[in-house]
Every structure is written in structure tokens, then in C-alpha cells.
Amino acid sequence: MSKDKRIAHGVRCTWWDSADKVMVVGGIPLCPKCKKACGYVDNEEAWFNDVEQYAATRKNFAEFVEWTRGRCFNNFSEAVRAFTAETGKSVDV
Numbered sequence: 001m002s003k004d005k006r007i008a009h010g011v012r013c014t015w016w017d018s019a020d021k022v023m024v025v026g027g028i029p030l031c032p033k034c035k036k037a038c039g040y041v042d043n044e045e046a047w048f049n050d051v052e053q054y055a056a057t058r059k060n061f062a063e064f065v066e067w068t069r070g071r072c073f074n075n076f077s078e079a080v081r082a083f084t085a086e087t088g089k090s091v092d093v
Contacts, residue, residue, distance in 0.1 A: 007047040012036040014079045015072035016047075016065075033072030058092035 008029055009016040015031045015038075022029040022038050029038040041047045055061035064083050073079040076093050084090055 005043040006040040007044055008038045008040055010036055011039050013072050013074060014068055014076060017070045031072055060089050060091040061093065064091040
């Protein structure tokens with residue numbers, strides 16, 4: 001059996017991680033932290049290609065995305081505040 005290479009991401013939260021980390025209820029993928037719905041990206045390469053493209057003009061965005069892996073926040077504002085508090089860095093989203 002091949003390993004699921006997809007990346008799961010929150011639709012209504014900032015959580016993201018490998019697809020094997022999602023909680024599935026009634027066939028619906030959910031964030032394991034807040035239980036809100038998740039979507040999928042084909043693989044980590046596709047995920048980071050999109051991140052790198054977006055981060056090209058946004059200070060510390062790629063580092064911020066790496067930092068958020070496995071962490072759930074209700075929105076980007078909460079995540080940015082936590083990132084800045086922990087790292088001392090600002091981020092452009």
C-alpha cells in the first residue's frame with residue numbers, strides 16, 4: 001500500500017500537515033485540533049511551490065508557514081501574533 005502523499009489544510013483554520021494527521025468522520029477530513037473541515041493539496045512539493053510563489057514578495061512568509069505546520073489557529077491574525085511572539089519576527093500575509 002502506498003503512503004498518502006497529500007497535504008491536508010484547514011478550510012476554516014490555519015492548520016496544515018500530512019494527510020495521515022487528519023481526523024476523518026463520516027468520510028469528511030477534519031482538523032485534528034479544532035474539528036473544522038480540511039482540504040487537500042496533491043503533495044508537499046505542490047504545497048511548497050505555492051508557498052514559495054506567494055512568499056516571493058512577503059517578508060518571512062515561508063518561515064511562518066513552516067512554523068504553522070501542525071498548529072491550529074482560528075485565523076491568520078492569531079497565527080501571526082503567535083509567530084511574532086515566539087520568534088520575534090514580523091510576517092507579511
